[in-house]
Amino acid sequence: MARKKIALIGAGNIGGTLAHLAASKELGDVVLFDVVEGVPQGKALDLAHCAPVEGFDVELKGTNDYSDIAGADVIIVTAGVARKPGMSRDDLLGINLKVMKAVGEGIAANAPNAFVICITNPLDAMVWALREFSGLPHHMVVGMAGVLDSARFRHFLADEFKVSVQDVTAFVLGGHGDTMVPVVEYSTVAGIPIPDLIEMGWSTKERIDAIVQRTRSGGGEIVALLKTGSAYYAPATSGIEMAEAYLKDKKRVLPAAVNLTSQYGVSDLYVGVPVVIGAGGVEKIVEIKLNDEAKANFQVSVDAVKELLVACKNIDGSLA
Numbered sequence: 442m443a444r445k446k447i448a449l450i451g452a453g454n455i456g457g458t459l460a461h462l463a464a465s466k467e468l469g470d471v472v473l474f475d476v477v478e479g480v481p482q483g484k485a486l487d488l489a490h491c492a493p494v495e496g497f498d499v500e501l502k503g504t505n506d507y508s509d510i511a512g513a514d515v516i517i518v519t520a521g522v523a524r525k526p527g528m529s530r531d532d533l534l535g536i537n538l539k540v541m542k543a544v545g546e547g548i549a550a551n552a553p554n555a556f557v558i559c560i561t562n563p564l565d566a567m568v569w570a571l572r573e574f575s576g577l578p579h580h581m582v583v584g585m586a587g588v589l590d591s592a593r594f595r596h597f598l599a600d601e602f603k604v605s606v607q608d609v610t611a612f613v614l615g616g617h618g619d620t621m622v623p624v625v626e627y628s629t630v631a632g633i634p635i636p637d638l639i640e641m642g643w644s645t646k647e648r649i650d651a652i653v654q655r656t657r658s659g660g661g662e663i664v665a666l667l668k669t670g671s672a673y674y675a676p677a678t679s680g681i682e683m684a685e686a687y688l689k690d691k692k693r694v695l696p697a698a699v700n701l702t703s704q705y706g707v708s709d710l711y712v713g714v715p716v717v718i719g720a721g722g723v724e725k726i727v728e729i730k731l732n733d734e735a736k737a738n739f740q741v742s743v744d745a746v747k748e749l750l751v752a753c754k755n756i757d758g759s760l761a
């Protein structure tokens with residue numbers, strides 16, 4: 442059986458980490474694309490030298506030519522700029538919107554049948570714009586943020602409860618910004634909801650509120666520490682989890698930014714909600730019941746994403 446093909450658009454910090462993970466998991470042959478000459482080629486060669494040590498058999502190719510992504514099964518987009526201390530993700534919108542136009546056109550011309558995972562920030566607006574520029578079907582274009590935000594929430598909760606991260610489930614919904622919505626009621630330890638654990642004396646509402654806040658600003662905490670850019674290990678492994686769900690038809694239930702068509706009372710907007718990802722791309726949008734507080738917070742987040750789409754349309758008239 443021929444190997445699958447994974448194209449990574451952007452060979453920076455996340456792109457390089459994605460390439461390593463995809464190769465070491467033998468998800469398929471890997472093409473690393475970037476506009477900077479030499480960087481994708483150098484990273485691909487360096488990673489190919491890992492193969493004899495790690496024992497993976499896949500081809501790794503670096504390129505500056507879009508025609509090399511032809512036939513890709515999965516494309517993960519990290520092209521663009523990352524924020525530095527003092528910036529918000531939204532400050533990246535102007536530059537990264539132009540990048541999404543070039544990337545969308547490159548995908549449309551060379552790999553229109555791929556399942557596309559966008560990671561570039563500000564995520565919800567960029568995945569929407571990438572879909573518009575590429576013209577691919579909505580169910581084949583998703584944004585990665587919820588898996589990462591939920592992983593951060595799970596890490597902090599496992600630390601609080603002194604239990605394995607494996608036994609902690611959590612959902613973070615909404616846009617990938619300060620307004621994201623970690624849903625405490627649907628977060629559990631081995632199926633026991635957090636509110637019950639508070640009643641059982643495992644933690645307090647105040648401590649969980651602080652964890653929710655730390656989750657919301659999790660990206661910013663890392664930017665402030667790194668100073669030169671933003672998180673990349675956890676974002677990459679989160680993108681790979683989504684790619685694997687598609688490539689292996691796993692039908693994973695994962696939070697992802699997808700195009701809503703009336704679910705949660707929202708239409709024509711990409712925002713984070715739980716979905717089923719399998720060989721059909723986004724196979725189902727899961728509409729969970731939210732309590733009044735979560736509903737109101739979700740609406741605030743949706744409104745923040747709407748504002749970003751207005752900004753995109755003002756910058757690029759073809760999106761209006």
Ligand SMILES: NC(=O)C1=CN([C@@H]2O[C@H](COP(=O)(O)OP(=O)(O)OC[C@H]3O[C@@H](n4cnc5c(N)ncnc54)[C@H](O)[C@@H]3O)[C@@H](O)[C@H]2O)C=CC1
Nearest residue numbers: 451452453454455475476520521522523560561562586676
């Ligand atoms: N959705 C999420 O949860 C997360 C999103 N991000 C975002 O992911 C993006 C990438 O982050 P990093 O890899 O750390 O940044 P990076 O700066 O290390 O890499 C970005 C790469 O994109 C390349 N690039 C720029 N314009 C391009 C174009 N037109 N075509 C192809 N490549 C192009 C650059 O040359 C660079 O190699 C940023 O926008 C960042 O904010 C980062 C972490 C989490």
Ligand SMILES: O=C([O-])CC(=O)C(=O)O
Nearest residue numbers: 524530562660661671672
């Ligand atoms: O914070 C950033 O700029 C990068 C990002 O989206 C994250 O790590 O969640």
